[in-house]
Amino acid sequence: MPEERNIKHLPLSYEGRLTRRSLNKIDLVVIHCTELPDLEAAREYGEHIHHTTTRTGNSGHYYIDRNGSIESWVDPQRIAHHTRGYNERSIGIELVNNGRWPDWFRSDKQVLTDPYPPEQLAALVWLLGELRPRLGNLHWIAGHEQLDKEKVSASNASSRLVFRKRDPGPMFPWQQVLSSVTLVPFPEQAEAQ
Numbered sequence: 108m109p110e111e112r113n114i115k116h117l118p119l120s121y122e123g124r125l126t127r128r129s130l131n132k133i134d135l136v137v138i139h140c141t142e143l144p145d146l147e148a149a150r151e152y153g154e155h156i157h158h159t160t161t162r163t164g165n166s167g168h169y170y171i172d173r174n175g176s177i178e179s180w181v182d183p184q185r186i187a188h189h190t191r192g193y194n195e196r197s198i199g200i201e202l203v204n205n206g207r208w209p210d211w212f213r214s215d216k217q218v219l220t221d222p223y224p225p226e227q228l229a230a231l232v233w234l235l236g237e238l239r240p241r242l243g244n245l246h247w248i249a250g251h252e253q254l255d256k257e258k259v260s261a262s263n264a265s266s267r268l269v270f271r272k273r274d275p276g277p278m279f280p281w282q283q284v285l286s287s288v289t290l291v292p293f294p295e296q297a298e299a300q
């Protein structure tokens with residue numbers, strides 16, 4: 108029997124202002140982590156207006172808490188801002204995880220150590236299984252760090268460079284997730300930007 112789960116749709120206040128798209132434009136899912144301690148902090152960040160012309164912010168489509176509960180903040184029919192250069196074709200899934208919080212850009216705090224609990228990973232695999240038949244062209248899966256390799260000055264030493272994005276990071280069990288889904292890792296040559 109299929110696992111019983113549900114997705115709470117809690118749209119961001121600006122969801123209606125995000126650009127519409129046809130679901131067949133989506134061929135990629137990008138895995139993120141929030142780099143924040145909890146879902147509440149992630150929501151606060153997601154609601155923040157970053158793009159003043161469109162009055163929209165940055166967020167994924169789905170958020171998965173550590174206990175495996177799933178929330179939908181942006182409908183897949185809207186383009187969310189989560190991965191520069193890949194938004195139009197992708198779905199963003201955010202896993203609640205500390206990442207480098209609260210020292211994202213400190214050169215001496217670039218090691219990600221917060222584990223992804225089994226409940227959270229099971230919910231991710233379930234969600235990917237749900238999305239696949241709904242989004243007929245969905246084929247690829249990638250981590251945000253793979254698609255954005257920009258470096259920025261470290262917050263503690265401007266002469267040092269650190270990665271702008273490191274999520275979902277080395278704690279994310281790619282082998283385990285890939286063995287449970289039918290999506291294919293995004294090709295390496297496509298990384299060059």
Ligand SMILES: [Zn+2]
Pocket residue numbers: 138139140189251272274
């Ligand atoms: Zn990310």
